[in-house]
Structures are given as structure tokens and as C-alpha cells.
Amino acid sequence: MRKHITAILGLACIPCGVWAQNDSISLSTVEVVASPMVRAVGATVEVQTLSRKDLKDLGIDNVADAVKRFAGVSVKDYGGIGGMKTVSIHNLGAHHTAVSYDGVTVSNTQAGQIDIGRFDTDNLETLSLYVGDEDNLMLSARQYASAGVLSLQTERPQFDSGRAYHLRVNLQGGSFGLASPSLRWAYRLAEHTAFSLYGKFTRADGNYPFTLHNGELVTQEHRSNTDINAWQGEANFYHTFADASELAVKAYGYYSQRGLPGTVILYANASDERLWDEDFFVQTAYRRTLSRQVQLATRLKFTHSWNRYRDWGSQYADGVQTDVNRQNEYYASATLGWHIAPGLDAALAEDVSYNDLDNNVYVNMNYDVPHPSRWTSVSALTLKWRCGRWKVNGNLAYTYAAEHVTVGEAPADKHHLAPALSLNYRLLANRQLYLRAQWKNTFRVPTFNDLYYRRLGNINLRPELAREYSLGLTWNTSHRAMRYLAMTLDAYYSRVKDKIVAFPSTYVWRMVNFGKVDIVGVDLTLGSQVDFRPRWNVKGTTSVTWQRAVDKTNPSSQIYNNLLPYTPQWSGSASLVLSTPWLNVGYSVVMQGSRYSAEQNKREYRMAPFWDHSLTLSRDLRLHGCTVHLQVKASNFTNAQYEIIQYYPMPGRQFSATAGLDL
Numbered sequence: 001m002r003k004h005i006t007a008i009l010g011l012a013c014i015p016c017g018v019w020a021q022n023d024s025i026s027l028s029t030v031e032v033v034a035s036p037m038v039r040a041v042g043a044t045v046e047v048q049t050l051s052r053k054d055l056k057d058l059g060i061d062n063v064a065d066a067v068k069r070f071a072g073v074s075v076k077d078y079g080g081i082g083g084m085k086t087v088s089i090h091n092l093g094a095h096h097t098a099v100s101y102d103g104v105t106v107s108n109t110q111a112g113q114i115d116i117g118r119f120d121t122d123n124l125e126t127l128s129l130y131v132g133d134e135d136n137l138m139l140s141a142r143q144y145a146s147a148g149v150l151s152l153q154t155e156r157p158q159f160d161s162g163r164a165y166h167l168r169v170n171l172q173g174g175s176f177g178l179a180s181p182s183l184r185w186a187y188r189l190a191e192h193t194a195f196s197l198y199g200k201f202t203r204a205d206g207n208y209p210f211t212l213h214n215g216e217l218v219t220q221e222h223r224s225n226t227d228i229n230a231w232q233g234e235a236n237f238y239h240t241f242a243d244a245s246e247l248a249v250k251a252y253g254y255y256s257q258r259g260l261p262g263t264v265i266l267y268a269n270a271s272d273e274r275l276w277d278e279d280f281f282v283q284t285a286y287r288r289t290l291s292r293q294v295q296l297a298t299r300l301k302f303t304h305s306w307n308r309y310r311d312w313g314s315q316y317a318d319g320v321q322t323d324v325n326r327q328n329e330y331y332a333s334a335t336l337g338w339h340i341a342p343g344l345d346a347a348l349a350e351d352v353s354y355n356d357l358d359n360n361v362y363v364n365m366n367y368d369v370p371h372p373s374r375w376t377s378v379s380a381l382t383l384k385w386r387c388g389r390w391k392v393n394g395n396l397a398y399t400y401a402a403e404h405v406t407v408g409e410a411p412a413d414k415h416h417l418a419p420a421l422s423l424n425y426r427l428l429a430n431r432q433l434y435l436r437a438q439w440k441n442t443f444r445v446p447t448f449n450d451l452y453y454r455r456l457g458n459i460n461l462r463p464e465l466a467r468e469y470s471l472g473l474t475w476n477t478s479h480r481a482m483r484y485l486a487m488t489l490d491a492y493y494s495r496v497k498d499k500i501v502a503f504p505s506t507y508v509w510r511m512v513n514f515g516k517v518d519i520v521g522v523d524l525t526l527g528s529q530v531d532f533r534p535r536w537n538v539k540g541t542t543s544v545t546w547q548r549a550v551d552k553t554n555p556s557s558q559i560y561n562n563l564l565p566y567t568p569q570w571s572g573s574a575s576l577v578l579s580t581p582w583l584n585v586g587y588s589v590v591m592q593g594s595r596y597s598a599e600q601n602k603r604e605y606r607m608a609p610f611w612d613h614s615l616t617l618s619r620d621l622r623l624h625g626c627t628v629h630l631q632v633k634a635s636n637f638t639n640a641q642y643e644i645i646q647y648y649p650m651p652g653r654q655f656s657a658t659a660g661l662d663l
């Protein structure tokens with residue numbers, strides 16, 4: 001393991017070695033552009049960002065695959081292009097991670113976690129992860145109330161001089177029946193008004209081969225019921241008014257029909273489960289400067305989600321089980337920021353949302369339908385102070401949730417005040433060397449499934465509380481041809497109280513406040529870029545995480561001090577991109593160390609470590625005023641056989657090719 005971690009760290013050092021051999025290159029050939037990693041060095045919290053170029057050079061076309069490159073992040077992946085994928089920061093759980101799309105959070109009150117596998121990167125400008133609160137003062141209150149934020153930022157329309165439109169067409173094909181065309185069209189309606197449309201279709205049969213071990217017998221099998229057909233589209237409208245205020249409107253739609261592959265236990269690989277998903281939202285964001293000292297940002301959003309689950313089998317009375325869920329959210333947010341004095345700023349944010357859920361689950365089981373609905377208010381007061389070498393951010397986030405049901409008893413109202421404080425100190429006046437620290441409290445309200453789901457729900461659940469502490473050191477330098485060499489090192493400790501878990505009772509399982517969890521870890525990121533000559537450069541990045549997340553619920557329990565399921569102590573990633581006038585070559589690797597699939601850390605539950613290597617070759621050609629993009633990618637080219645979730649084998653070696661046209 002030490003050799004493997006050393007190899008990952010070595011990738012980031014390759015550009016440094018190249019620079020040492022080319023220290024006579026003139027700075028006149030260097031384009032001075034601050035990279036996302038350099039900007040993260042001066043932040044008060046841990047920030048990691050992938051730009052559009054980073055995603056393109058590495059051939060990453062899915063948000064879930066991109067997030068695996070971040071330190072301190074775990075992604076649960078159930079395998080295949082249609083498998084659900086959720087993200088957790090520092091093992092606090094997916095419920096504590098907010099997903100923001102163009103500054104407005106994506107929500108799912110029924111389950112409390114977002115499937116990030118449905119978002120692709122074709123239409124994104126940046127993808128960022130904040131462990132704590134951004135330095136941006138004009139956030140929504142929801143983001144302040146979360147342990148961390150995964151931020152997706154849409155690519156804004158850009159037009160060449162004299163041209164009022166931009167068109168991008170991509171066609172991707174690959175292993176296991178993958179076919180995915182996409183189109184992005186932007187049009188300039190007026191000097192300060194633009195409109196864009198984006199659409200993508202994805203289909204795949206997903207019947208990839210895998211190796212099945214049964215004692216000494218090893219056989220080659222194929223995954224079944226892993227097909228997917230998915231349509232995704234969005235429309236964006238941007239306008240800048242005469243007073244410099246800005247309006248952005250987004251309408252987003254997603255529909256998918258997919259098979260749900262079952263667990264592979266010896267030769268029981270059959271599965272007939274099907275899932276249909278629909279998701280639609282429309283959101284507006286408006287920002288205006290009211291005076292030299294005061295700014296206003298408002299957000300409105302409506303979300304409608306629908307899904308249908310169907311399974312066939314003799315265990316059902318009619319031979320088939322169909323569950324249908326519908327949920328809606330109405331959301332409004334406003335943030336008022338003002339400049340109090342030189343170096344001192346403040347903001348007050350207020351979010352109000354209404355959620356409801358309707359389903360037929362209870363009808364199928366001859367239960368009365370509770371039809372739950374929830375009003376939620378989140379208020380946040382933020383202060384930001386800058387003085388000399390100091391940067392200090394602090395906020396108070398207050399959450400209040402009240403629920404109503406048409407049948408049965410409603411749970412008690414829930415409220416909580418969560419403080420947070422982060423700071424950054426520049427240790428040397430003439431060097432980019434910083435010390436930073438953070439303390440943050442968050443909590444998550446139980447989901448509708450936690451409270452009401454069939455006979456499993458428990459309306460007496462308390463909110464899940466989390467406390468986070470971190471201390472970090474960041475550094476950046478540059479010299480001659482080396483554009484930058486940046487490093488961040490953050491140690492953290494978190495404790496989760498009243499963790500909501502499913503626990504067996506006399507007759508059935510119930511959701512209870514049972515767990516206590518301690519999490520200790522260290523995140524390390526390295527990045528460097530060296531410019532040889534015009535249009536020649538090499539860029540390397542590395543992220544490594546050591547983490548120990550253990551159960552602290554009951555000292556007399558057999559699982560006390562045991563590692564939580566699916567929490568490796570070591571994980572990491574690395575990438576290396578060589579850019580030339582003729583060809584760009586990108587290499588990346590993602591790894592996880594050994595971990596356990598159950599709460600008991602026994603040998604039979606241990607899952608082997610894995611390394612997933614990818615290689616990308618790409619080239620852009622300029623032809624008659626347009627750009628042709630060609631790319632081929634080999635994913636998991638060593639054909640490693642591994643699982644992220646036990647009994648859900650991941651795909652082995654696979655290939656894809658992409659051809660695109662920008663006009």
C-alpha cells in the first residue's frame with residue numbers, strides 16, 4: 001500500500017522534474033492564468049475544483065466519475081451506467097452533502113440523497129466541492145446549513161466576434177452498447193441577452209462480463225438487467241439589465257427507464273426489477289446591486305419528481321409489485337449582503353420551502369396513505385472579516401421544520417441552531433503559505449422515508465447532528481516555466497450523534513436514533529503545471545485520503561470501534577495530462593484500499609483494494625471556422641475486477657470514442 005500511495009504522489013511531482021530540466025525557458029511564453037487549485041490555496045475551507053478543460057482532457061463525461069477524483073469523498077456506485085451513485089463528504093453521509101446547480105440546491109425530501117449519476121459534464125463550466133462554506137457571501141441559507149456542497153456550474157454562452165450563435169454536437173459510442181448523442185445550441189438574442197438549449201440521449205445494454213469466484217471454481221459471467229435509456233435536456237436564459245442586475249432562468253428535464261441489476265451471490269444473478277424516473281425543475285436566480293454597500297440575490301424554484309418501481313415474482317399476490325412516488329417542492333430564497341466597513345462584510349439569507357409526497361405504497365399494503373407535507377425555513381447570518389494576513393468567516397444557520405399528515409400522527413416540529421467558523425492566516429507576507437482552521441455544526445432532518453416508509457418509519461426520530469473540526473496548511477509557488485506548484489494538507493475530526501439507522505425490533509426493522517460515529521482523517525492534494533514552450537505543457541494532480549471512521553455507539557457491542565461499512569482507510573486518485581499541438585494524452589487512476597461490507601470487521605466481510613486506470617487520447621482540429629474534437633478513451637484498461645458495493649461488480653475494460661463539432 002505504501003508503494004501504491006508513493007506512486008500516486010509521484011505523478012504530481014513529474015511536472016516538477018520536467019521544470020528542473022527546462023529552467024531556462026523564458027516567462028514571455030507563459031500565459032498567466034490562476035488555476036482552480038491555486039485559488040483554493042487561499043480559501044478558509046477545503047476547496048477542490050475541476051474545470052471544463054480538466055474534464056475534457058481526462059474524458060470524464062459523468063459527474064459521479066469526476067467526484068471520485070476529489071479527496072475526502074466517497075461515492076457509492078452500484079455498477080454500470082444506470083446504477084445509482086451518491087456522494088458523501090468525510091463519511092458524514094449523503095444526507096449531509098448539498099448538491100447545487102447554478103447556485104440553487106437540488107433536493108429530494110423523500111430519500112434525502114441525490115443520484116449524481118444522472119448529471120453529465122458536457123454542459124458544465126466547473127465542478128467544485130466545498131468542505132464547509134464558500135468564501136462567497138451571497139449563498140443561499142441551505143448551503144450554509146450543509147456539511148459540504150457539491151457545486152455544478154453551467155457553461156455560459158460565449159460567441160465569436162460577428163457571430164450570434166454557437167453550436168456544439170457530440171456523438172459518443174462505446175462498449176456494452178453505449179450510444180450517446182448530445183447537442184448544445186446558444187443564441188444571442190440581443191447585446192445583453194442570450195439563450196441556450198442542451199439535450200442528450202444515452203442508451204446502453206450494460207451487459208458487461210465479470211469474473212465470479214466460487215471457492216476454487218472461477219467462471220466468466222455477464223451482468224444482466226443493466227440496460228438504460230435516458231433523456232436529459234435543459235434550457236437557459238440570461239439577461240443583464242441596464243442597472244447591471246442579472247437574471248438567469250433554467251428549465252431542466254430528465255427521464256430514464258432502466259433495469260436494476262440484482263446482487264450477484266454465486267449464481268443467483270437474475271433480476272427483473274425495473275425503474276422509471278422523471279425529474280423536472282424550473283429555477284430563476286436574480287442578482288442586483290442596490291447601492292455601493294448593499295447587494296441582493298433571490299432564487300425561486302419548482303421541482304416535480306416521479307418514479308415507478310416494478311418487480312415481478314411469485315412472492316407478490318398478483319405476480320407483480322408496482323410502487324409509484326410523486327413529490328413536489330416549492331422553494332424561495334433571498335440573500336441580502338452589505339459592506340459594513342473596509343474588510344468587514346455581512347449577509348442575511350432566508351430560505352423557505354414546501355414539500356409534499358404522494359405514493360401508492362401504503363395502498364398496496366392496505367395501509368392508509370399519510371400524504372406527508374413539510375414546511376422548512378432556514379435562516380443564516382454570515383460575517384466575513386479581512387485584515388492584514390487574516391481572513392475569518394463565521395455564520396449561524398437556524399433550521400425549523402414543521403410537518404402535516406392527512407392520516408395518523410404528525411411528528412413534532414424540529415429546529416436547530418448550527419454555528420460555523422473558519423479562518424485563514426498567511427504565515428509569510430511574501431509567500432503563499434497559509435494556515436487554516438474550521439469548526440462547523442450541521443444537522444439533517446429525517447427524510448419522509450425515515451419517518452413514514454411502510455412499517456419501517458418512525459415519527460419520533462430526532463435530527464442527526466454532526467460536528468466538524470479541521471486544521472490545514474496550504475502552499476503555492478511558481479518559478480520560471482513552472483506555472484504553479486500547489487499543495488493542501490487538511491486534518492479533520494468529526495462526530496455524528498443520533499445517527500439514524502435501521503434497527504431490528506421484535507417483529508420488524510425500525511428507523512431509530514442509535515448510532516454515534518467518530519471520524520478522523522487527513523486529505524492531501526498536490527498539483528503542478530509546467531509549460532515547455534507555446535502549446536506544450538504537462539499538468540499533474542494528486543489527491544490522497546487517510547481516514548478512520550468507527551462506530552462509537554455502545555462500548556459493550558461487538559462492533560464498537562469497528563470501521564463503518566464501505567469506509568476504506570486509504571483512498572486516492574491521480575491524473576497526468578500532456579498537451580501538445582498535435583495530441584493531448586491524459587492518464588488517471590482512482591484507488592480504494594481494503595474495507596468491510598458489514599459492521600463487523602471480520603475476514604469474510606473484507607473487500608479487496610482496487611485500482612482503476614484510464615487513458616485518453618484527444619485532438620482538436622480547426623477546419624473552415626469550426627473546431628472538430630476527436631477523442632478515444634480506455635477505461636479500467638488493466639481489466640481490474642472489483643466492487644464498490646459488495647455483490648455489485650463494476651465493469652472491466654471498456655472503450656469509448658467521441659466525435660464533436662463546435663461551430
